[in-house]
Amino acid sequence: MKILVCISKAPDTTSKIAFTDNNSKFDENGVQFIVNPYDEWYALVRALEIKEAGGGNVTILNVGGADNDPIIRKALAIGADDAVRIESSTEDALSVAKQIAEYTKQNTFDMVFCGKETIDYNGSQVAGMVAELLNVPFVSLASKLSLSGNTATIEREIEGGVEVVEVTTPFVISAAKGMAEARIPNMRGIMAARTKPLTVLPAYSSQNATKVKAFTLPPAKSACKFVDASNVEELVSLLHNEAKAI
Amino acid sequence: MSILIYAETNNGTLTKNAIEAANYGGLLASKTGNKAIALVIGASNGLDQLGKYGISKVLHFTNSGTSDFDPQKVTHVVAEAVKSENSTIVIFAHDYSGKSVAPRLSAKLDAGLVSGAIALPNTENGFSVKKAVFSGKAFAEVEILTSTKIISVLPNSVEKVNNQVTAEIVPFNTELPSTQLKVKEIKKESTELSLTEADIVVSAGRGLKGPENWGMIEDLAHALGAATACSRPVADIGWRPHHEHVGQTGLAIRPNLYFAIGISGAIQHLAGVNGSKIIVAINTDAEAPFFKAADYGIIGDAFDVVPKLVEAVKKFKASNN
Structure with a gap:
């Protein structure tokens, strides 16, 4: 199986969120960047497990600038075979999806794995767009995947439950919790990653469909109102009269 | 010109998220002087209640073959409805089905998508929509630059407003494409209240x-x-x-x-x-x-x-x- 795993760069979960350039850009000053957790823990690790069980190749694809190379090397250290970075500064999901789809059309893959969303833009968009551009099935929020030949049985989250679907390759999934367990790269993996191929390709032409005009921070939360543990009736009354929540 | 709302059903009734998407579309229609049209796939009761939220027309697609949810087929039906109604704005709920269909539609129509909108669009200077980013730690005002615009609405984020009109229910038909996805089984915790829909x-x-x-x-x-x-x-x-x-x-x-x-x-x-x-x-x-x-x-x-x-x-x- 040839598997393409799309990864994004994301600020570490505990990063301070601040903005620059008249609130139009995320302030990267002092921010630690990581592989977007859903892409790494679920999409990449499940792809590696499939390769370990049945052979094949796992390619990492990232759309971004040279500052993304460290997170691409991290993905190689976890066990991917090779990587491609498409040189582009776009932050628009549809443009990113077009880059991935064009690359995929020219280098066929059996499966394309993405994470369910990035932890910065929380869009949940790119994987579905890639599937449509390739005219193949898309299984969103996949929590389990098993393969038999070129048929995959996939569990996906739906409202209040789980749906089991069957698809044949090629297809695209977005991976969610349950797909796999996070792996920590070992020293051998880190050493090997230095010499694994990372190809940089120019961007395919595309126009942005969306653009962030401005970021804002939520208003400061007012202080927590404490109720004495011996007076729970007071809490019920506050929730009814003040918060109007019950 | 019209606004099309994809309203999902579950077991023959409109979902809570579908009603919220309809409310959003109805409010946006009043704001922009457009007609709000809902698209419903599969047998469903109580479609006339959509009139309460400003929906004046309901396209009802009841062909066989859509009882199982296949995003590729649904995307096709929505795209056909967009074409027949000359819709320039399409509204989804940002839930499990919206996350499957809205991105596909965005690629199919080459239309910009803002997912997880928490407020009505700002149409005064361009067309921009507010959404939560960084897992709720900030907000972004995202401009949609394409002529057709798609918005998926974050559940429980826009207050419902009574905006009563009469909803005309009309059948809608289109050929379905053949796809490679088969739904084998649906496992639901039917006795419990759905966590994402609970108040x-x-x-x-x-x-x-x-x-x-x-x-x-x-x-x-x-x-x-x-x-x-x-x-x-x-x-x-x-x-x-x-x-x-x-x-x-x-x-x-x-x-x-x-x-x-x-x-x-x-x-x-x-x-x-x-x-x-x-x-x-x-x-x-x-x-x-x-x-x-x-x-x-x-x-x-x-x-x-x-x-x-x-x-x-x-x-x-x-x-x-």
Whole structure:
């Protein structure tokens, strides 16, 4: 199986969120960047497990600038075979999806794995767009995947439950919790990653469909109102009269 | 020109998220002087209630072959409806089905998509939509640059407004493409209230000390008409099922009222619940980070506080009925 795993760069979960350039850009000053957790823990690790069980190749694809190379090397250290970075500064999901789809059309893959969303833009968009551009099935929020030949049985989250679907390759999934367990790269993996191929390709032409005009921070939360543990009736009354929540 | 709303049904009735998407589309139609048209796939009751939210026309697609949800087929039907109604704006709910279909439609129509919108678009200078980013720690005003625009609306974020018109229900038909996806089985926890749709959620963590102590959490949820949830460690040790796990890696929820009982409030947990309108934290540790995110707090032992709270809620409910 040839598997393409799309990864994004994301600020570490505990990063301070601040903005620059008249609130139009995320302030990267002092921010630690990581592989977007859903892409790494679920999409990449499940792809590696499939390769370990049945052979094949796992390619990492990232759309971004040279500052993304460290997170691409991290993905190689976890066990991917090779990587491609498409040189582009776009932050628009549809443009990113077009880059991935064009690359995929020219280098066929059996499966394309993405994470369910990035932890910065929380869009949940790119994987579905890639599937449509390739005219193949898309299984969103996949929590389990098993393969038999070129048929995959996939569990996906739906409202209040789980749906089991069957698809044949090629297809695209977005991976969610349950797909796999996070792996920590070992020293051998880190050493090997230095010499694994990372190809940089120019961007395919595309126009942005969306653009962030401005970021804002939520208003400061007012202080927590404490109720004495011996007076729970007071809490019920506050929730009814003040918060109007019950 | 029109606004098309994809309104999903479940077991023959419109979902709560579908009603919210219709409300959003109806309000946007009034604001922009457009007609709001809903598209419903599959047999459904109560479609005329969409008129209450400003929907003047309902396209009802009832061909066979759509009983199983296949996003590729649904995308095709929505795209055909966009064409026949000359729609320039398409509205989805940002839920499980919206996350499958809206991105596909965006690529198919080459239309910009803002997913997880929390307010009506700003149409004064261009067309931009506000959404939560960085797992709820900030907001972004995103401009859509294409002529056709797609918005998926975050559940429980835009207030419903009564905007009564008469909804004309018309059949809608189109050929379905053949696709490679087969739905084998749907497993639903039908007895429980869906966690992402619940108005009130009672959640507990490691502070409960063991799975045998969840009875009082269920009692509180039952008294409030709430769904139950849990923190990640609790799901990982197997005290509670994984589908109850809320937080960054689990479900992100936005109820009106969220009870966090014996949960310290790690940043990863908060990322999944910080969209809740009101948060109540109950914890023995006065320094628990959850108290910084909470609106109301009780510093105390859950084993003492929760049973008393159950009684207080029952008493309140009895006197209010």
